[in-house]
Amino acid sequence: MFGFLLDEIPLILDEHIKDVRLVRERYQSALLPAAPAAGVETLGRAFHSIRPHPALVSAEDETAFLQVLSKGVTIVLLDQANLNSPLALSLVxxxxxxxGLKNAVEKLSEPWMLYEIFTKIVDVVTQKQQQEAVKQETAVKKTVPVVTTAAAGMVINPSTVTAQAGTVYRRVVRLCGSALARGGKMLAFVGGFASGEASALEKTRVPLIGTSVFSLMSTLLQLGERKPLVPAALRVCTVPLGYGRLGKVCNRVVAYYLELFLGNAGAVANIIRIARETLFPNAGPMGPGRVYPDPDEQAAIRAHCHKALLGCMSETAKFMVLGDEPKESIDEILDLFADKLVNKHLVYALLEHIIARLVPELTEVTPQELLDIKLGSSTQSR
Structure with a gap:
């Protein structure tokens, strides 16, 4: 999961964003004419001409592609008893x-659906940040005594000031002791990952600094064009974290938290709940599907997403990563996902990669060959 989440998926997204920008730059030019004679009539068709996918040649090809993919997944998941029943195999x-697949692909390819997903991600992150800020503010209020004074003619009592100063001193000492204790625990926690030899998995794993997630962030925000010194400075500063003992500690800490998060049933259930509510907001026993928003509602969804993305960063962060025109930069990022056919190429690329990782058998044999193998082994076992 370390390489899958931090290197493989970001790499697919990174290459897709680069291709989208390339097509938008060359669209309707001599390099990529938008002439019907050339078979390129829309931005999505233009993207398909440089990044073709067998499922997006025609509607019939897309249906056939999903049927083959579904059959392969079903053959892997079903047991021998159901595989011997053509009816059960066809039904499932x-x-x-x-x-499943067709419904998810169609909805995840819609620009407004992606904008809603971005908004929900920002809401979850900012909600946690607000909760932490409230906790810190409450702790500060409990630590610092509130001294009320009269506006005029106040007489200061030396004993009262001494008592308040003593209270503040004791609380400051308590806070410093707590901070030192937490720092010691953190050092002990990090030091625990530095001990021991690297396992075989760690030796084959891509170092954290070398994963594609950082390249994806740089490509998405166009840091190389807007702020070229920022990625260069980050690369220089993070060189020690990619090699030696520091690199080993970083890899182990990130892998530990990934395993902790993925093993948290509550976090996984929350992600599934948010995904279900986004794709199927009227979910229930035979509940009606979601009514697609009209153009005005889609524009409102995009505007809400734009506001959420812009509001989740401080002014300093906006200047550092978005440049002098943050609103235009956010619009450019959202425009990357404004075409449904282009989004379908991304969804299919991700879907293929995920299924290939979960069901590696389908990368070696066809679904029918896999079915013959499983039924043949079942017959031999009998």
Missing amino acids: STIVCDM
């Missing part, structure tokens, strides 16, 4: 294709 495969 059809459900996975029509109600």
Whole structure:
């Protein structure tokens, strides 16, 4: 999961964003004419001409592609008893294709759906930041005594001032002791990852600094064009974290938190709940599907996403990563996902990679060959 989440998925996103910007730059030019004779009539078709996908040649090809993919997944998931029943195999495969993969691909390709997902991610992150800020503010209020004074003619009592100063001193000492204790625990926590030899998995794992997640952030925000000194300075400062003992500690700490997060049933359930509410807001026993928003509602969803992305950063962060025109920079990022057909290329690329990692058998044999192998092994076992 370390390489999958931090290197493989970001790499697919990084290459997709680069291709989208390349097509937008060359669209309707001599390098990529938008002429019907050339078979390129829209931005999505233009993108397909440089990054073709077999599922997006025509509607029939897309249906056939999803059917083959669903059949392969179904064959892997079903047990031997159900595989011997053509009816069960066909029924489950059809459900996975029509109600699962096809429905998810169509909805996740919609620009307004992606904007809603971005907004929900920002809301979750900012909500946690607000909760932490409230906790810190409450702790400060409890630590610092509030002294009320009269506006005029106040007489200061030396004993009262001494008592208040003693109270502040004791609380400051207590805070310093608590900070030192937490710092010691943190050093002990990090030091625990520095001991021991690297395992075989760690030796084959891509170093944290070398993963594609940082390249994705740089590509998405166009730091190389807007603020070229920022990525250069970060690369220089993070060189020690990629090698030696520091690199080993960074990899182990990140892997530990990933395993801790993915093993947290509550966090995973929360992610599934948010995804379900986003894709199927009227979910329930035979509940109606979501009504697609009209153009005005889609524009409102994009505007809300724009506001959320712009509001989650401080003014300093906006200047550092978005340049002098942060609103235009956010618009440019959202425009990357404004075409449904272009989004479908990304969704299919991610879907193929995820299924290939979860069901590696499908990368070696066809679904029918896999079915023959499983049924043949079942017959031999009998």
